[in-house]
Amino acid sequence: MLHQPVNLPANQPKQFYRGGEAIAALRGGASADFGPEDWVASTTTLFGRSDAGLTTLPNGVLLRDAVAADPTGWLGADHVAKFGADTALLVKLLDAGQRLPVHCHPSNAFASAHLNCRHGKTEAWIVVGTTGADPTVYIGFKDEVPADVVADWVATQNTGAMLDALNPVCVRPGDTVFVPAGVPHAIGEGVFIVELQQPTDFSVTLEWQGFLDNADVGHLGLGYDLALDCVDRQGWGASLEKLVHQTSEKWAPSVDLLGADATPFFQADRLHVEGSLALEPSFAVLVVLEGSGQLGALEVHKGSTVVVPHAAGELGLTGDLVAIRCRPPVLSAVEDVSP
Template sequence: MNAPPQPIALPANQPSQFYRGGAAIAELRGATTDTAYGPEDWVASTTTRFGSETEGLTRLPDGRWLRDAVRADPLGWLGARHVESFADSTALLVKLLDAGQRLPVHFHPDDDFARGHFDSHVGKAEAWIVVGTRSADATVYTGFRGTTSRDVIAQWVREQDAPAMLSALNAVPVRPGDTVHIPAGLPHAIGEGVFVVELQQPTDFSLTLEWRDFLADPDTAHLGLGFDTALDALDTSGWDRERLSTLIRHTGEEPGHTVDLLAEGARPFFRADQLCPDPALALDASFAVLVVLEGEGTLSTERGGRQPLRRGDTLVVPYAAGQLELSGPLTVIRCRPPRPAS
């Protein structure tokens, strides 16, 4: 079955999580929520939760999993150049993440570690686009402030010394428009009240240093590897202010109808830009995930399709939709896979 030539609006897809949140997602979407543990909305997901067959996958309106639809017609969904570089993988996972409490200190493996230990072609680099905060002192935590001994870290893990773990990290104040690239291996946590659009490599590999009061047991934290092995994937180096600045951008005041949101180091993994048409903006053909943050407008395709848009909408755009035109007083985040090799 060929990929539909039109963008597809998607409902919320919120697999259960171990931490609180979700109110900001519900407010953005104009919905109500009946659970305090719906803090992640997996948008256009072809990725499952670790250890699950289907949890986390996006189901299309016609009843198919998006994963299966893409595999059935990778050229239509992704385009020939993408398929040459990434086969039938979308090479992207997008989430809306609303931290109703501080997340635990954790990290993710890189591609080499994931190949060796999880039989996966890719690990899990990620990036955060801050789209909302609920306090003036909203904070994220990223990278050790100074090079830290593996023995010290192992002791923190054994004793579950959360204050020591957190104080060892850089505390970074954030506001809407700030973006943070999190390379694989970098220890990090998102603070309470921070709402982000999150781009990731399409896996669910999280290695959690601070598991007590969050996860049921340490086996869940190290994904069955044991902490001695898991710590091989951890970046224990120090990130001073200058080095940290290579991960962070402040885009809230940047002018322009198209604003490139992420730090240069994120480009091999994913792309994201903010689109503000005035009155219209042309977009090249590409597989993409769109998140409408503000306003109302229209997404038109070169084949004559017209998709109304409003705040809170999320859409998956197949390559086969061709060139697009975005019009209206809108603010849209466009998330895309990395640029295929030339």
């Protein structure tokens, strides 16, 4: 099968929170109140759903099925040896039209032990736009919180205490936030990100009231007594520099946005093209933020989201543009956890 880069349409499964205007502005499409996430090159479904969230290629075939039919062509032999026909990556455009609830995600070990999955959900945010006077994200507890206190906050839905316990960080375009599994967090209204994550939809929602239909939706079917075991309760107030970085001043043909801590989970680079740039063979997702040009023979422009098969080989990215390139984990950095 001949593999070439493919332009993808928007893929916005309905969510429980508002947003989507920034996605529409970037892509040049229509907005939807509850379309705040565009799942790009997704082989992942919403939790508990059979097909919602999956990307359909322009030929009508699900990307998941195309990868399963030719994993080596899509992902490369080395990746397949480690992950099989699993892309090990989910990329989203996320536009928070309201503050998201306080929540966290399980680790690989927790997911393996309790959810029959090799992947937890470590994620990272690349801020590409903001609106409002004080665009803020909330990341990690300021100080260590005892397990019984977290359980009481969840049981009583003490939203004020949960938010007060988190580190508020005012963000601007170019900021990146690495969110290890377990670290409680929330994204504030007016923050627009390119999000990289492990390919699951596992969330433990500490603050469910006002967001979810009921508490049962928030604990992955495990019950909160068990689900809260995945929460990272340590204090991050003195070490936020490990999680939050500003990258807008970095200007090179390819800028590593996330660093070594992220490589067991994913990789992200901001590409600045003025003329041409050679890209090595890799499964990748490209999000074009500014300008226009070509990826190989494929025309791309602001708002294009492209999936690139490994078998496309070395490609030239030409034109005058800025893009985010997202790739799977660095294989040598991956720790094996079997479900």
